[in-house]
Amino acid sequence: MVSREKRRLSLLLYSITAFVALAILLRIFWVAIITGNPAGEYSDPQVSTRIVRGTITDTNGRLLAMETPYYACALLLRQVPDLQATAQTLGPILSVDPQTIVQEASRNSLYFLVKRRLDESEHGQVSALIQEKKLPGVILEKRYGRLFPQHFHAAQVVGFTNTENRGIEGLELAYEQLLSPYPEVGTSISYGNTIALTLDLDLQYLLDTQAVAIDREHYPDSIVGIIMGADTGAILAATTFPWYDPNRYQDSEPEQRQNRVVTSMYEPGSVFKIFSLAAELAAGQADFDQPFHCDGSYTFTMPNGSETTINCVSPHGTITPETMLKYSCNGAVAHWALQTDDVLFRKTITDLGFGSVWKTGMPGTIGGLVSRVETWSGRTKATMSFGQELGVTALQLATAATAIANQGTLLHPYIVESVVDHAGTTLITGEPTVANTQVFDARVADTILSGMVEATRPGGTATRTAVEGVLVAAKTGTAQIADPTTGAYGANTFLASTLAIVPADNPKYIIYIGVANPTGATIWGSNIAAPAIGSIIADMVRQGKLVSDSMERIILPVGAPLPE
Known part of the structure; x- marks a missing residue:
């Protein structure tokens, strides 16, 4: 009985196989012999719909x-x-x-x-x-x-x-x-x-042009850049360099195809001071009435009794919150961090989106790293205040800056503006969404913006972002890059970066550029990323995309020089 069933099953399988093979042969015969196409051109026979x-x-x-x-x-x-x-x-x-x-x-x-x-x-x-x-x-x-x-x-x-x-x-x-989408039954075409x-190719071209200029002058390992709507959270441009051509993706390496704006995590360096200062101001525990004096280094005693020294590039003298951002004083921001409760300090940082994944639809997006308070060492909070001992992405930095641009209200980033079907019906609409109603109050945001504006003025670290007629707010950064294996900082590995909000008197754009391991005469964000952002802002003025409340609308012909 079993043998008979096996024979029946074998016969059935043989019949099905023979039928499929015959169908394939007939199709090949039809294409090869029956169809008389003088040019030898045939449509793809693989699908019926x-x-x-x-x-x-x-x-x-x-x-x-x-x-x-x-x-x-x-x-x-x-x-x-x-x-x-x-x-x-x-x-x-x-x-x-x-x-x-x-x-x-x-x-x-x-x-x-x-x-x-x-x-x-x-x-x-x-x-x-x-x-x-x-x-x-x-x-x-x-x-x-x-x-x-x-x-x-x-x-x-x-x-x-x-x-x-x-x-x-x-x-x-x-x-x-x-x-x-999967085709409907009975349709010949779907x-x-x-x-x-939300991408604007005009802005994308500006960002990409500066990436090329940076690469030609500083020969970095990679570059990331993003332009975001300060009042919308819309991603207007995003670049990762080196590039690849998706028309010839087979010729590219996996590293070239990564969207590092959302997939690469790194220590942000001094750009992060705008967010740590916001946390310190929001907590209200640091003694800002007592000006901090910077003599070029800052030494503090950790809970275990040992001393740690934090250095600045040079002595800065008397420092206020605004001048801390202007001169990028490590000692001052660390001092105020140590006066701030650990939990409150970390809460503001995480409320700004650091440590969480922003769901924009872009694959591979990571949440970065903000360690738990209970794992902190005696120096973690101090070093975190100037952008070490945490991991962030370019998307997170730009998004967090929307809270500074909007008086403490954090916006959700998005990149899909609409989805429309073949009949013209709108299926999905992207629009500005509030992610956190009040991370900190408006006075905190105003103080941060004021300090960032000071950084673009003579003596500040971000003077090369300044463009005449536009009130620019910016913060530069130069971070050491840690070895992923040992965790030690390399002697010649740096991230040069700058973040700008423009115009500062009515924020419309957030621009961030990060340059990994530049080589040559300089490694500073103020000399590499800042001038690139300054060029982007100048070109936005030329295109009429940027108008400051403190200026009349300027629209210049393409190629015309900016006013001196």
Whole structure:
């Protein structure tokens, strides 16, 4: 009985296998013999319902990713009379080694894909030879794939698709179901949704231009940059350098494809002083009425009785909260931190979003690291106050700055402006959202902004961010980078950074640039990131995107010099 059942099952499986094989052979026969296409061009036979993947645009409707037809070149091997001769003809045209074509095609009996995606020139040359009947057995298959018109601009944010037109990285991966929804039964074509991002390519170009300039002058390992709407939380531009071209992602390394704005954690250095000072002011426990005197170093006694010394670049004299930011005094900010309760200090830091993951839809986003109070050493709070012993991302720094720009109200970052279906119906709308109503009061925010403005004036560390006619608030930083294995700070590894809020009298933009391991004559954020941000601000004025309450609107022709 069992044997009979086994025979029946075997017969059934054999019948199914034979049917599938016959169907495949008939399809190949149809393509190879019956269909008479003089140009040898065929549509992709792999799917019965074609899914038109939705487009991705910037906030102004400019294309970042789109569906496009392309051609693949293949061989119907039974119709190729001379494989060696065919390979010798195709190889130079398609930039494929002829011997490789012969060797790999010889492993197949019916069909061989020579090149998956031809450019316009390759397609034209092969098509002409097919029409002249000089390449029997060679066909051009029409397929559909992704085109990224902006190439490397915002590449790590947008991501890319694989050869099956499926999202692999970036927003292409995160929004796969919206861009390429499962087709409805009975439809011959299915359209994906259009996703409009908050990115503004005008600002993206400005940020990317400065990344290139920094790379050419300082040869860093990597650069991250972000521009955020100060009053919205919208991500307007984001860059990670080195770049890659998603149209040729196979030529890139995994490190190039990382969106370091959200995936790379590092100690922020002195840029973080604006947030630690906010925590100290909000707690109200430090004695700000007693001015701090900086003689170039600050020594304090830890709970275990040992002494620790914190150094400044130079003596700063009498320091107030505003001048602490102007001169970037380590001793003063550490002194006030030690006068502030551990729990209250950490609470403000975490209320600003540090240590938490911002859910923007960008894959790989991390939350950074803010250690628990019970794990702190006697010097943790002091060193944390000037940006050591914690890990942050560029996205977190820019987002936290929205609280300073909005009188203590923290905004949630977002990058998707809208999702619209093929019929024009809006499915999703992104809009400014409050993440924390009052991290600290308006007086704290005003004090921080005032100190950041002072930093851009003569004697301050951020003078190179200053642009005439615009009230700029900025903070620079130069942090040592710890070895990920040993935890020790390297002698020649630094992060040069600057964060700016503009215009300070009516904040509209937050700009942050971080440069890892610059080489050459300088390693300071004030000399590397600050002038880059100054150039971006100047170009924003040229474009009419930036108007300060303290200035009349300035719109200059492209290429015109700024007023001296």
